Amino acid sequence: MRSREDIGLEIIRILKAREGGCASGQGLSLELGVSRTAVWKHVKLLKKAGFSIEAVPSRGYRLAPDIIPFNDIEVSSSLSTEFIGGKIYFFQSLDSTNTRAYEFGRSGCAEGTAVIADTQTGGKGRVGRRWESPPGVNLYTSIVLKPPVPPQSANNLTFLCAVALAETVARFIRRRPSVKWPNDVLVDGRKIAGILLEMDSEADRVHFVVAGIGVNLNMKEGMFPAPLRNTATSVMEKAGGPVDRAEFARALYLMMEKWYKIYLKDGFTPVLDEWRGYFEAAGRPVKVASFNRTVEGICAGVDMDGALLVRTPSGKVERVVSGDVVTAG
Amino acid sequence: MRSREDIGLEIIRILKAREGGCASGQGLSLELGVSRTAVWKHVKLLKKAGFSIEAVPSRGYRLAPDIIPFNDIEVSSSLSTEFIGGKIYFFQSLDSTNTRAYEFGRSGCAEGTAVIADTQTGGKGRVGRRWESPPGVNLYTSIVLKPPVPPQSANNLTFLCAVALAETVARFIRRRPSVKWPNDVLVDGRKIAGILLEMDSEADRVHFVVAGIGVNLNMKEGMFPAPLRNTATSVMEKAGGPVDRAEFARALYLMMEKWYKIYLKDGFTPVLDEWRGYFEAAGRPVKVASFNRTVEGICAGVDMDGALLVRTPSGKVERVVSGDVVTAG
Numbered sequence A, B: 001m002r003s004r005e006d007i008g009l010e011i012i013r014i015l016k017a018r019e020g021g022c023a024s025g026q027g028l029s030l031e032l033g034v035s036r037t038a039v040w041k042h043v044k045l046l047k048k049a050g051f052s053i054e055a056v057p058s059r060g061y062r063l064a065p066d067i068i069p070f071n072d073i074e075v076s077s078s079l080s081t082e083f084i085g086g087k088i089y090f091f092q093s094l095d096s097t098n099t100r101a102y103e104f105g106r107s108g109c110a111e112g113t114a115v116i117a118d119t120q121t122g123g124k125g126r127v128g129r130r131w132e133s134p135p136g137v138n139l140y141t142s143i144v145l146k147p148p149v150p151p152q153s154a155n156n157l158t159f160l161c162a163v164a165l166a167e168t169v170a171r172f173i174r175r176r177p178s179v180k181w182p183n184d185v186l187v188d189g190r191k192i193a194g195i196l197l198e199m200d201s202e203a204d205r206v207h208f209v210v211a212g213i214g215v216n217l218n219m220k221e222g223m224f225p226a227p228l229r230n231t232a233t234s235v236m237e238k239a240g241g242p243v244d245r246a247e248f249a250r251a252l253y254l255m256m257e258k259w260y261k262i263y264l265k266d267g268f269t270p271v272l273d274e275w276r277g278y279f280e281a282a283g284r285p286v287k288v289a290s291f292n293r294t295v296e297g298i299c300a301g302v303d304m305d306g307a308l309l310v311r312t313p314s315g316k317v318e319r320v321v322s323g324d325v326v327t328a329g
Helices: A004-017 A025-032 A036-048 A072-077 A097-106 A156-173 A235-239 A245-266 A268-278 B004-017 B025-032 B036-048 B072-077 B097-106 B156-173 B235-239 B245-266 B268-278
Strands: A053-056 A060-063 A088-094 A114-120 A139-145 A178-180 A184-187 A190-202 A206-215 A285-289 A294-302 A308-311 A317-320 A324-328 B053-056 B060-063 B088-094 B114-120 B139-145 B178-180 B184-187 B190-202 B206-215 B285-289 B294-302 B308-311 B317-320 B324-328
Touching (some): A004 A060, A004 A072, A025 A036, A025 A060, A072 A088, A072 A245, A097 A139, A097 A190, A156 A178, A156 A184, A156 A190, A156 A206, A156 A235, A156 A268, A178 A268, A245 A268, B004 B036, B004 B060, B025 B036, B036 B053, B072 B088, B088 B097, B097 B114, B097 B190, B156 B178, B156 B184, B156 B190, B156 B206, B178 B268, B245 B268, B268 B294
Antiparallel strands (some): A184 A190, A285 A294, A285 A324, A294 A308, A308 A317, B053 B060, B114 B139, B139 B206, B190 B206, B285 B294, B285 B324, B294 B308
């Protein structure tokens, strides 16, 4: 038995395949195995959800390609992944997409289940910080993954998300972004996207990971709160025009799935190698605040586990597993 | 405003302090700041909860010390910890104490919050295994802890629980148990207690850990299901008589708090050193099944992170972070 969402999704897929042409009510009814009245009801719901569907007399329904809503059906209808975004839960407003995805994870959802919110009232950054999440402009999404690894390795997925994000951003702005250790993507030294990984695990086995991703897509510089104005930017600012959020989400899910498959097959090394290609701080002065100490010196890159290496003035190389880069030259 | 449980708990504390002597209804009413009718109602509830309280004409209430129920009030009323078990949630039957404690953790409960169940219908062992949890005989408890450490170190708490458990078991059976890497306590080579650590974390910071502990207390050998009969034992079998479950829980919480304070102050080393004192497999043949391989050789102890070291026939020492010891000589 298909749910209401499934039938709506199928209608959009069929209309999209017509590329602006019409699909008759009769044809949709036959193809979907539901009555013509049911088709008409679903079209009504889809219009309510923001899809621009016209009824053309004696020819049927037509999807106008110029008005693209942002919701689960739109993202799903052209998504070509195998499992990331296999099920998408869309919310106009959520406390935090990570919190909701975590709940789905705890209830045993399928791997790849994704949560998207138009706005977050309690968007989370790392170590209890806030992630600015105004409505209508950005992408806030969290994906449930179930890598067969110990919790020590879950951190790998932060690098994997950073690589997928950098590759997606690059496609939209036609330039290479850079990555900041451990979990941000930057353009011209300003934050364009961030990653918050949370997990549920035993001492030696991950149950699931929630990969939370926030991307500044269509924020104008003036929209950032004052403290972020000199440190944040958006894809639109760098691309020179607005970005379709659904299209960005689909591209991101596809990149994530590509890298996740590489990770499952060949391990962390290829992911980390790719990440290093975006990491520009190696060789530069760096200052890192970790749990109970501050390490200062020249960044000597990252080791095979993704820990930051800092050559201190004494010549010793310190290994920082967790912390914040507070200044980088 | 005190809850019903708080007043009941206070009544039991007062009666316990009388050591079998009476406390008048009037006195209890004054001491607790509630009416005599309220005292009478609470005593009725306490009797229903299994406490043997007599009303002695013209002298008041008296707690018979011979019948000791097993519930949150009994465990709390003589507990001398600072925060472990500061709040105890007791259930006659639960799916799993770990699952419930995890929910308390997600809703932001205080550190040290404990869950106890008389029986578990879905008691969890490591890597998805089942933990036998019949009613009326054993201790199944889960404690929420919030150590300020990265997830890489959460495993430390498995060793900490093992040390606290070994010390508690030793006190009841008057012999030293041994520990099995990574998470069991044994007596005469048979499992007497197990630990299941689960956690909620970011990539670089633990939000909370649930330390789940199951102890075979008053199981007779014949009560174990056939497959466990030669591999499990109970405190009663080794102590020669039944054990008060509430007393065991209190002793365990106290030991856990002692070691947790040491851990917070001095780190993992003293905990691990203590653990090594109970670890008898070093120097013996060992076979470990890990994620996707089996390592066989002579056990060379554990390293500073608690990983198992195995010297293989080639002379190389392999480091096993996660796995099951399937045979030990």
